[in-house]
Amino acid sequence: MAYNPGSDVIEVVRHPAKGAAASTFRVFGETLRGMKTTLARVVEGPVTIQYPEEKTPVYPRFRGRHKLHRFEDSGLEKCVGCSLCAAACPSDCIRVVAAENTPDNRVSAGERYAAVYEINLSRCIFCGYCEVACPFDAITMGHDYEMSDYTRSDLIFTKEMLLAEPLERTPLRAEGE
Protein backbone atom coordinates (compact mmCIF):
# COMPACT_ATOMS: atom_id res chain seq x y z
CA MET A 1 0.00 0.00 0.00
CA ALA A 2 1.42 3.31 -1.05
CA TYR A 3 2.19 5.87 1.60
CA ASN A 4 -0.35 8.66 1.63
CA PRO A 5 0.99 11.77 3.34
CA GLY A 6 -2.45 13.34 3.45
CA SER A 7 -3.20 16.93 2.75
CA ASP A 8 -0.54 18.27 5.14
CA VAL A 9 2.28 18.21 2.61
CA ILE A 10 4.08 21.37 1.58
CA GLU A 11 3.02 22.35 -1.86
CA VAL A 12 5.74 23.89 -3.97
CA VAL A 13 4.33 26.76 -5.97
CA ARG A 14 6.13 27.34 -9.23
CA HIS A 15 5.56 30.09 -11.71
CA PRO A 16 3.99 28.87 -14.96
CA ALA A 17 6.48 27.42 -17.38
CA LYS A 18 7.59 30.06 -19.82
CA GLY A 19 8.86 29.77 -23.33
CA ALA A 20 12.34 30.58 -24.48
CA ALA A 21 11.43 34.07 -25.63
CA ALA A 22 9.78 35.06 -22.36
CA SER A 23 12.65 33.58 -20.36
CA THR A 24 15.20 35.46 -22.42
CA PHE A 25 13.31 38.68 -21.92
CA ARG A 26 13.10 38.06 -18.17
CA VAL A 27 16.78 37.19 -17.93
CA PHE A 28 17.63 40.35 -19.85
CA GLY A 29 15.58 42.48 -17.48
CA GLU A 30 17.11 40.81 -14.44
CA THR A 31 20.58 41.38 -15.86
CA LEU A 32 19.88 45.08 -16.22
CA ARG A 33 18.55 45.15 -12.65
CA GLY A 34 21.72 43.46 -11.41
CA MET A 35 23.87 45.94 -13.29
CA LYS A 36 21.97 48.79 -11.67
CA THR A 37 22.65 47.24 -8.27
CA THR A 38 26.39 46.97 -8.85
CA LEU A 39 26.58 50.47 -10.28
CA ALA A 40 24.92 51.80 -7.14
CA ARG A 41 27.87 50.35 -5.20
CA VAL A 42 30.26 52.42 -7.33
CA VAL A 43 28.24 55.55 -6.63
CA GLU A 44 28.30 54.88 -2.89
CA GLY A 45 32.08 54.73 -2.96
CA PRO A 46 34.52 52.55 -1.05
CA VAL A 47 34.07 51.92 2.65
CA THR A 48 37.59 50.56 3.15
CA ILE A 49 39.71 52.10 5.89
CA GLN A 50 43.27 52.57 4.63
CA TYR A 51 44.75 51.11 7.77
CA PRO A 52 48.27 52.37 8.33
CA GLU A 53 47.22 55.86 7.24
CA GLU A 54 43.80 56.00 8.85
CA LYS A 55 42.73 54.02 11.87
CA THR A 56 39.43 52.92 13.22
CA PRO A 57 38.69 55.02 16.32
CA VAL A 58 38.37 52.92 19.47
CA TYR A 59 35.70 53.23 22.14
CA PRO A 60 36.64 54.76 25.52
CA ARG A 61 36.39 51.37 27.25
CA PHE A 62 38.53 49.63 24.62
CA ARG A 63 41.08 47.36 26.36
CA GLY A 64 44.44 47.97 24.75
CA ARG A 65 47.95 47.92 26.19
CA HIS A 66 48.25 48.43 29.95
CA LYS A 67 49.43 51.63 31.63
CA LEU A 68 50.87 52.09 35.11
CA HIS A 69 50.05 55.36 36.82
CA ARG A 70 51.69 57.83 39.19
CA PHE A 71 50.09 60.31 41.54
CA GLU A 72 49.92 63.56 39.70
CA ASP A 73 50.83 65.78 42.65
CA SER A 74 53.67 63.87 44.31
CA GLY A 75 54.90 61.84 41.35
CA LEU A 76 54.92 58.65 43.44
CA GLU A 77 53.86 55.41 41.85
CA LYS A 78 50.38 54.19 42.66
CA CYS A 79 51.44 50.54 42.58
CA VAL A 80 52.27 49.13 46.01
CA GLY A 81 53.42 45.74 44.78
CA CYS A 82 50.53 43.74 46.26
CA SER A 83 50.49 41.25 43.33
CA LEU A 84 46.71 41.11 43.24
CA CYS A 85 46.87 41.74 39.48
CA ALA A 86 49.22 38.81 39.09
CA ALA A 87 46.85 36.65 41.13
CA ALA A 88 43.85 37.72 39.05
CA CYS A 89 45.60 37.23 35.71
CA PRO A 90 44.12 34.16 33.99
CA SER A 91 47.02 33.79 31.58
CA ASP A 92 49.64 34.35 34.26
CA CYS A 93 51.52 36.99 32.35
CA ILE A 94 52.19 39.55 35.12
CA ARG A 95 55.25 39.26 37.32
CA VAL A 96 55.58 41.47 40.38
CA VAL A 97 58.53 41.52 42.78
CA ALA A 98 57.85 43.83 45.70
CA ALA A 99 60.39 45.73 47.82
CA GLU A 100 60.14 47.91 50.95
CA ASN A 101 60.05 51.65 50.67
CA THR A 102 62.74 53.34 52.77
CA PRO A 103 62.77 57.02 53.79
CA ASP A 104 65.64 57.83 51.42
CA ASN A 105 64.25 55.67 48.56
CA ARG A 106 60.55 56.33 48.41
CA VAL A 107 58.99 55.05 45.20
CA SER A 108 55.33 54.50 46.00
CA ALA A 109 52.79 55.92 48.41
CA GLY A 110 52.34 52.72 50.42
CA GLU A 111 54.73 50.60 52.50
CA ARG A 112 56.06 48.62 49.61
CA TYR A 113 56.57 49.22 45.94
CA ALA A 114 57.01 47.07 42.85
CA ALA A 115 60.72 46.64 42.25
CA VAL A 116 59.98 44.53 39.19
CA TYR A 117 56.74 44.83 37.27
CA GLU A 118 56.64 42.97 33.98
CA ILE A 119 53.77 42.12 31.67
CA ASN A 120 54.37 39.54 28.98
CA LEU A 121 52.17 40.95 26.23
CA SER A 122 52.62 37.90 24.03
CA ARG A 123 50.64 35.96 26.65
CA CYS A 124 48.22 38.69 27.71
CA ILE A 125 44.61 38.15 26.57
CA PHE A 126 43.53 41.73 27.36
CA CYS A 127 40.71 40.59 29.66
CA GLY A 128 41.16 43.57 31.99
CA TYR A 129 41.01 41.51 35.22
CA CYS A 130 44.22 43.15 36.47
CA GLU A 131 42.54 46.53 36.15
CA VAL A 132 39.56 45.24 38.17
CA ALA A 133 41.70 43.58 40.79
CA CYS A 134 43.92 46.60 41.50
CA PRO A 135 42.87 48.30 44.76
CA PHE A 136 44.72 51.53 43.93
CA ASP A 137 43.83 51.98 40.22
CA ALA A 138 47.54 51.73 39.56
CA ILE A 139 47.10 49.69 36.38
CA THR A 140 44.57 50.48 33.67
CA MET A 141 44.04 49.31 30.14
CA GLY A 142 45.02 51.91 27.53
CA HIS A 143 43.87 52.29 23.95
CA ASP A 144 47.00 51.23 22.10
CA TYR A 145 46.65 48.06 20.04
CA GLU A 146 49.68 48.35 17.77
CA MET A 147 52.15 46.16 19.60
CA SER A 148 53.74 44.00 16.92
CA ASP A 149 57.40 43.32 17.36
CA TYR A 150 60.11 41.17 15.86
CA THR A 151 61.12 39.08 18.87
CA ARG A 152 59.15 37.64 21.74
CA SER A 153 61.44 39.14 24.34
CA ASP A 154 60.58 42.61 23.02
CA LEU A 155 56.99 41.97 24.03
CA ILE A 156 57.84 41.72 27.74
CA PHE A 157 57.04 45.23 28.92
CA THR A 158 58.93 46.42 31.97
CA LYS A 159 57.76 48.87 34.61
CA GLU A 160 59.54 51.78 32.96
CA MET A 161 57.82 51.08 29.63
CA LEU A 162 54.42 50.78 31.28
CA LEU A 163 54.92 53.94 33.31
CA ALA A 164 56.18 56.01 30.39
CA GLU A 165 53.77 58.42 28.81
CA PRO A 166 52.44 56.30 25.94
CA LEU A 167 52.42 57.49 22.35
CA GLU A 168 48.76 57.98 21.54
CA ARG A 169 48.74 56.13 18.24
CA THR A 170 45.07 55.22 18.29
CA PRO A 171 42.28 57.73 17.73
CA LEU A 172 39.52 57.75 20.32
CA ARG A 173 35.94 57.58 19.13
CA ALA A 174 34.12 60.85 19.64
CA GLU A 175 30.86 61.10 21.57
CA GLY A 176 27.98 59.62 19.58
CA GLU A 177 30.24 58.36 16.77
Add this chain to the structure above:
Amino acid sequence: MIGLANIDYFEPWWMQIAKALVIFGVIFGVLPILTVYERKLLGRFQHRYGPNRVGPFGLMQPLAEIVKFALKEPFRPRTSMGFLFRLAPAISIMTAVGGLALIPWGNVQDIFGTRTGLYGIDVSVGPLYVFALGGISFYGIVLGGWASGSKYSFLGAMRAAAQLISYEVSQGLALVGVLISAQTLSLTGIVNAQRGMWYFIPQIVGFLIFMVASFAETNRAPFDLVEADGELGGGYFTEYGGTGFVAYLFAEYVNMLVVSGMAATLFLGGWLLPFGIHPPGWVDPFVVLAKMMIFMTLFIWIRATLPRLRYDQLMSFGWKILLPLATVNLLVTAIVVVH
Protein backbone atom coordinates in the same frame (compact mmCIF):
# COMPACT_ATOMS: atom_id res chain seq x y z
CA MET B 1 46.05 34.87 -60.45
CA ILE B 2 43.21 35.52 -58.04
CA GLY B 3 44.41 36.31 -54.53
CA LEU B 4 42.64 35.10 -51.45
CA ALA B 5 41.92 38.64 -50.40
CA ASN B 6 42.43 42.08 -51.76
CA ILE B 7 44.86 44.00 -49.56
CA ASP B 8 45.46 47.58 -50.53
CA TYR B 9 49.09 48.26 -49.67
CA PHE B 10 49.46 51.78 -50.94
CA GLU B 11 51.94 52.92 -48.29
CA PRO B 12 55.71 52.57 -48.70
CA TRP B 13 57.28 49.67 -46.83
CA TRP B 14 58.78 51.82 -44.06
CA MET B 15 55.40 53.29 -43.24
CA GLN B 16 53.91 49.83 -42.87
CA ILE B 17 56.62 48.82 -40.42
CA ALA B 18 56.19 52.09 -38.53
CA LYS B 19 52.43 51.56 -38.35
CA ALA B 20 52.83 48.03 -37.02
CA LEU B 21 55.29 49.20 -34.37
CA VAL B 22 53.11 52.10 -33.27
CA ILE B 23 49.96 49.95 -32.99
CA PHE B 24 51.85 47.27 -31.10
CA GLY B 25 53.50 49.81 -28.79
CA VAL B 26 50.30 51.66 -28.02
CA ILE B 27 48.34 48.49 -27.30
CA PHE B 28 51.04 47.07 -25.07
CA GLY B 29 51.21 50.39 -23.28
CA VAL B 30 47.45 50.37 -22.77
CA LEU B 31 47.29 46.73 -21.64
CA PRO B 32 48.96 47.08 -18.22
CA ILE B 33 46.89 50.16 -17.49
CA LEU B 34 43.84 48.13 -18.47
CA THR B 35 44.63 45.40 -15.93
CA VAL B 36 44.91 48.01 -13.18
CA TYR B 37 41.75 49.69 -14.44
CA GLU B 38 39.85 46.43 -14.27
CA ARG B 39 40.99 45.64 -10.76
CA LYS B 40 40.35 49.13 -9.48
CA LEU B 41 36.91 49.26 -11.07
CA LEU B 42 36.05 45.79 -9.74
CA GLY B 43 37.08 47.09 -6.35
CA ARG B 44 34.75 50.06 -6.67
CA PHE B 45 31.95 47.68 -7.57
CA GLN B 46 32.59 45.94 -4.26
CA HIS B 47 32.94 48.96 -1.98
CA ARG B 48 36.73 48.89 -1.94
CA TYR B 49 39.67 50.63 -3.60
CA GLY B 50 41.55 47.94 -5.45
CA PRO B 51 45.34 48.10 -5.84
CA ASN B 52 46.62 51.48 -4.67
CA ARG B 53 49.94 50.76 -2.98
CA VAL B 54 52.51 50.57 -5.77
CA GLY B 55 53.28 53.96 -7.29
CA PRO B 56 50.79 56.80 -7.67
CA PHE B 57 47.21 55.42 -7.52
CA GLY B 58 48.66 51.90 -7.81
CA LEU B 59 49.58 52.47 -11.45
CA MET B 60 52.92 50.71 -11.03
CA GLN B 61 51.16 47.50 -9.98
CA PRO B 62 51.58 45.73 -13.36
CA LEU B 63 55.29 46.54 -13.34
CA ALA B 64 55.69 44.91 -9.94
CA GLU B 65 53.66 41.94 -11.08
CA ILE B 66 55.61 41.45 -14.28
CA VAL B 67 58.84 41.44 -12.29
CA LYS B 68 57.31 38.93 -9.91
CA PHE B 69 56.09 36.65 -12.72
CA ALA B 70 59.34 36.91 -14.66
CA LEU B 71 61.32 35.79 -11.61
CA LYS B 72 59.21 32.67 -11.10
CA GLU B 73 60.75 29.28 -11.60
CA PRO B 74 59.66 27.83 -14.97
CA PHE B 75 58.37 24.44 -13.92
CA ARG B 76 55.98 22.06 -15.62
CA PRO B 77 54.18 18.90 -14.55
CA ARG B 78 55.95 15.60 -15.21
CA THR B 79 52.99 14.41 -17.31
CA SER B 80 53.05 17.48 -19.58
CA MET B 81 54.41 17.58 -23.11
CA GLY B 82 57.24 20.05 -23.10
CA PHE B 83 57.16 21.43 -26.62
CA LEU B 84 53.40 21.79 -26.87
CA PHE B 85 53.25 23.08 -23.32
CA ARG B 86 55.49 25.98 -24.30
CA LEU B 87 54.01 26.43 -27.77
CA ALA B 88 50.38 26.83 -26.65
CA PRO B 89 50.66 30.23 -24.91
CA ALA B 90 52.66 31.50 -27.87
CA ILE B 91 49.84 30.52 -30.26
CA SER B 92 47.33 32.24 -28.01
CA ILE B 93 49.21 35.50 -27.84
CA MET B 94 50.18 35.53 -31.53
CA THR B 95 46.60 35.10 -32.74
CA ALA B 96 45.41 37.70 -30.26
CA VAL B 97 47.98 40.26 -31.45
CA GLY B 98 47.25 39.39 -35.07
CA GLY B 99 43.68 40.57 -34.59
CA LEU B 100 44.96 44.02 -33.66
CA ALA B 101 46.07 44.66 -37.21
CA LEU B 102 42.45 44.80 -38.37
CA ILE B 103 41.06 47.48 -36.08
CA PRO B 104 40.67 50.67 -38.15
CA TRP B 105 41.85 53.59 -36.02
CA GLY B 106 41.03 56.25 -38.57
CA ASN B 107 40.67 57.10 -42.21
CA VAL B 108 43.46 57.61 -44.70
CA GLN B 109 45.57 60.54 -43.50
CA ASP B 110 48.47 62.56 -44.83
CA ILE B 111 51.47 61.87 -42.58
CA PHE B 112 54.85 63.44 -43.59
CA GLY B 113 53.51 63.80 -47.11
CA THR B 114 52.70 60.11 -47.32
CA ARG B 115 49.17 58.79 -47.73
CA THR B 116 48.71 56.53 -44.72
CA GLY B 117 45.73 54.51 -43.57
CA LEU B 118 45.39 54.63 -39.81
CA TYR B 119 45.04 50.86 -39.56
CA GLY B 120 47.29 47.84 -39.71
CA ILE B 121 45.84 46.38 -42.89
CA ASP B 122 42.56 46.87 -44.66
CA VAL B 123 41.75 43.51 -46.15
CA SER B 124 38.67 42.88 -48.22
CA VAL B 125 37.70 40.03 -45.86
CA GLY B 126 38.06 41.97 -42.57
CA PRO B 127 35.74 40.14 -40.14
CA LEU B 128 36.60 36.77 -41.68
CA TYR B 129 40.25 37.39 -40.90
CA VAL B 130 39.35 38.04 -37.27
CA PHE B 131 37.26 34.88 -37.13
CA ALA B 132 40.06 32.88 -38.72
CA LEU B 133 42.48 34.12 -36.07
CA GLY B 134 39.88 33.35 -33.42
CA GLY B 135 39.62 29.83 -34.80
CA ILE B 136 43.37 29.36 -34.52
CA SER B 137 43.41 30.81 -31.03
CA PHE B 138 41.32 27.85 -29.85
CA TYR B 139 44.41 25.76 -30.50
CA GLY B 140 46.29 27.84 -27.98
CA ILE B 141 43.72 27.08 -25.32
CA VAL B 142 42.95 23.46 -26.20
CA LEU B 143 46.62 22.56 -26.72
CA GLY B 144 47.58 24.30 -23.50
CA GLY B 145 44.97 22.39 -21.55
CA TRP B 146 45.79 19.09 -23.17
CA ALA B 147 49.57 19.38 -23.08
CA SER B 148 49.50 20.23 -19.37
CA GLY B 149 48.69 16.61 -18.59
CA SER B 150 46.39 17.60 -15.77
CA LYS B 151 42.71 16.81 -15.21
CA TYR B 152 41.71 20.37 -14.42
CA SER B 153 43.47 21.74 -17.47
CA PHE B 154 41.94 19.06 -19.64
CA LEU B 155 38.43 19.79 -18.36
CA GLY B 156 39.01 23.48 -19.03
CA ALA B 157 40.22 22.71 -22.54
CA MET B 158 37.18 20.51 -23.22
CA ARG B 159 34.88 23.26 -22.07
CA ALA B 160 36.79 25.78 -24.18
CA ALA B 161 36.41 23.62 -27.29
CA ALA B 162 32.65 23.29 -26.80
CA GLN B 163 31.96 26.84 -25.67
CA LEU B 164 34.11 28.78 -28.09
CA ILE B 165 32.95 26.85 -31.13
CA SER B 166 29.25 27.07 -30.29
CA TYR B 167 29.37 30.79 -29.59
CA GLU B 168 31.49 31.64 -32.60
CA VAL B 169 28.56 30.52 -34.76
CA SER B 170 26.19 33.04 -33.20
CA GLN B 171 28.86 35.74 -33.23
CA GLY B 172 29.43 35.24 -36.93
CA LEU B 173 25.75 35.18 -37.78
CA ALA B 174 25.13 38.34 -35.77
CA LEU B 175 27.78 40.06 -37.86
CA VAL B 176 26.26 39.08 -41.17
CA GLY B 177 23.41 41.54 -40.61
CA VAL B 178 25.94 44.38 -40.52
CA LEU B 179 27.79 43.03 -43.53
CA ILE B 180 24.57 42.84 -45.55
CA SER B 181 23.68 46.40 -44.61
CA ALA B 182 27.12 47.75 -45.44
CA GLN B 183 27.51 45.55 -48.55
CA THR B 184 31.22 45.24 -47.92
CA LEU B 185 33.62 43.17 -45.83
CA SER B 186 36.28 45.82 -45.54
CA LEU B 187 36.24 47.30 -42.05
CA THR B 188 36.98 50.84 -43.21
CA GLY B 189 34.19 50.40 -45.75
CA ILE B 190 31.81 49.35 -42.96
CA VAL B 191 32.74 52.43 -40.93
CA ASN B 192 32.23 54.69 -43.93
CA ALA B 193 28.85 53.06 -44.53
CA GLN B 194 27.80 54.18 -41.05
CA ARG B 195 28.03 57.88 -41.87
CA GLY B 196 24.24 58.16 -41.95
CA MET B 197 23.44 56.07 -38.91
CA TRP B 198 25.50 53.78 -36.70
CA TYR B 199 24.53 50.13 -37.07
CA PHE B 200 24.03 50.07 -33.33
CA ILE B 201 20.47 51.33 -33.92
CA PRO B 202 19.10 49.32 -36.87
CA GLN B 203 21.07 46.22 -35.84
CA ILE B 204 20.31 46.38 -32.10
CA VAL B 205 19.46 42.66 -31.93
CA GLY B 206 22.61 41.77 -33.82
CA PHE B 207 24.58 44.07 -31.51
CA LEU B 208 23.27 42.38 -28.37
CA ILE B 209 23.89 38.90 -29.78
CA PHE B 210 27.38 39.93 -30.83
CA MET B 211 28.18 41.30 -27.39
CA VAL B 212 26.88 38.22 -25.56
CA ALA B 213 28.77 35.92 -27.90
CA SER B 214 31.87 38.08 -27.47
CA PHE B 215 31.73 37.62 -23.71
CA ALA B 216 31.73 33.88 -24.34
CA GLU B 217 34.49 34.12 -26.97
CA THR B 218 36.84 36.02 -24.68
CA ASN B 219 36.11 33.71 -21.71
CA ARG B 220 34.86 36.56 -19.60
CA ALA B 221 32.30 36.33 -16.84
CA PRO B 222 29.54 35.15 -16.90
CA PHE B 223 30.91 32.73 -19.51
CA ASP B 224 34.24 32.05 -17.83
CA LEU B 225 33.58 28.33 -17.47
CA VAL B 226 36.81 27.75 -19.32
CA GLU B 227 38.77 29.32 -16.50
CA ALA B 228 36.30 28.71 -13.67
CA ASP B 229 38.77 29.47 -10.91
CA GLY B 230 36.34 28.12 -8.33
CA GLU B 231 35.85 24.68 -9.87
CA LEU B 232 38.82 24.03 -12.11
CA GLY B 233 41.46 26.10 -10.38
CA GLY B 234 42.09 28.14 -13.51
CA GLY B 235 41.01 25.74 -16.24
CA TYR B 236 43.35 25.44 -19.18
CA PHE B 237 46.13 27.48 -17.53
CA THR B 238 46.04 25.69 -14.18
CA GLU B 239 49.54 24.31 -14.69
CA TYR B 240 51.05 27.48 -16.06
CA GLY B 241 53.03 29.82 -13.87
CA GLY B 242 55.31 32.75 -14.52
CA THR B 243 55.62 33.86 -18.12
CA GLY B 244 53.28 31.23 -19.60
CA PHE B 245 50.53 32.45 -17.33
CA VAL B 246 51.26 36.07 -18.22
CA ALA B 247 51.09 35.17 -21.91
CA TYR B 248 47.61 33.70 -21.49
CA LEU B 249 46.52 36.66 -19.41
CA PHE B 250 47.80 39.12 -21.99
CA ALA B 251 46.17 37.13 -24.77
CA GLU B 252 42.86 37.36 -22.94
CA TYR B 253 43.16 41.11 -22.56
CA VAL B 254 44.25 41.63 -26.16
CA ASN B 255 41.29 39.51 -27.23
CA MET B 256 39.02 41.73 -25.20
CA LEU B 257 40.56 44.77 -26.88
CA VAL B 258 40.14 43.26 -30.33
CA VAL B 259 36.52 42.35 -29.66
CA SER B 260 35.90 45.83 -28.26
CA GLY B 261 37.52 47.32 -31.32
CA MET B 262 35.42 45.14 -33.61
CA ALA B 263 32.22 46.07 -31.77
CA ALA B 264 33.15 49.75 -31.94
CA THR B 265 33.93 49.45 -35.64
CA LEU B 266 30.94 47.39 -36.68
CA PHE B 267 28.22 48.86 -34.47
CA LEU B 268 29.39 52.16 -32.99
CA GLY B 269 30.66 53.79 -36.15
CA GLY B 270 34.40 53.37 -35.62
CA TRP B 271 36.10 56.75 -35.67
CA LEU B 272 32.91 58.63 -36.55
CA LEU B 273 31.37 61.03 -34.08
CA PRO B 274 27.62 61.70 -33.84
CA PHE B 275 25.78 64.98 -34.55
CA GLY B 276 27.88 65.79 -37.59
CA ILE B 277 31.04 66.62 -35.65
CA HIS B 278 34.08 66.28 -37.91
CA PRO B 279 37.29 66.63 -35.89
CA PRO B 280 40.70 66.72 -37.57
CA GLY B 281 42.14 63.38 -38.60
CA TRP B 282 44.51 62.94 -35.68
CA VAL B 283 41.55 62.76 -33.26
CA ASP B 284 40.18 59.59 -34.89
CA PRO B 285 42.35 57.04 -33.04
CA PHE B 286 41.38 58.58 -29.73
CA VAL B 287 37.70 58.33 -30.64
CA VAL B 288 38.14 54.63 -31.41
CA LEU B 289 40.10 54.15 -28.19
CA ALA B 290 37.36 55.88 -26.19
CA LYS B 291 34.72 53.67 -27.76
CA MET B 292 36.82 50.62 -26.97
CA MET B 293 37.10 51.77 -23.38
CA ILE B 294 33.30 51.92 -23.18
CA PHE B 295 33.18 48.26 -24.12
CA MET B 296 36.01 47.38 -21.74
CA THR B 297 34.07 49.06 -18.94
CA LEU B 298 31.03 47.03 -19.94
CA PHE B 299 33.12 43.84 -19.78
CA ILE B 300 34.23 44.72 -16.25
CA TRP B 301 30.77 45.83 -15.18
CA ILE B 302 29.25 42.54 -16.32
CA ARG B 303 32.01 40.64 -14.59
CA ALA B 304 31.18 42.41 -11.34
CA THR B 305 27.49 41.67 -11.74
CA LEU B 306 26.71 38.25 -13.14
CA PRO B 307 27.52 34.86 -11.64
CA ARG B 308 28.94 32.09 -13.81
CA LEU B 309 26.52 30.05 -15.89
CA ARG B 310 26.12 26.33 -15.43
CA TYR B 311 27.45 24.25 -18.29
CA ASP B 312 24.05 23.02 -19.55
CA GLN B 313 22.67 26.57 -19.27
CA LEU B 314 25.57 27.80 -21.36
CA MET B 315 24.95 25.23 -24.06
CA SER B 316 21.17 25.62 -24.20
CA PHE B 317 21.48 29.40 -24.20
CA GLY B 318 23.98 29.33 -27.03
CA TRP B 319 22.21 26.86 -29.28
CA LYS B 320 18.54 27.30 -28.41
CA ILE B 321 18.32 31.08 -28.00
CA LEU B 322 21.29 32.93 -29.44
CA LEU B 323 21.61 30.94 -32.65
CA PRO B 324 17.89 31.09 -33.65
CA LEU B 325 17.81 34.79 -32.72
CA ALA B 326 20.86 35.47 -34.84
CA THR B 327 19.38 33.54 -37.74
CA VAL B 328 16.07 35.42 -37.55
CA ASN B 329 17.97 38.70 -37.31
CA LEU B 330 19.94 37.77 -40.41
CA LEU B 331 16.78 36.82 -42.31
CA VAL B 332 14.93 40.00 -41.38
CA THR B 333 17.92 42.15 -42.31
CA ALA B 334 18.26 40.38 -45.63
CA ILE B 335 14.58 40.86 -46.46
CA VAL B 336 14.69 44.53 -45.47
CA VAL B 337 17.82 45.20 -47.50
CA VAL B 338 16.57 43.42 -50.61
CA HIS B 339 13.24 45.22 -50.60
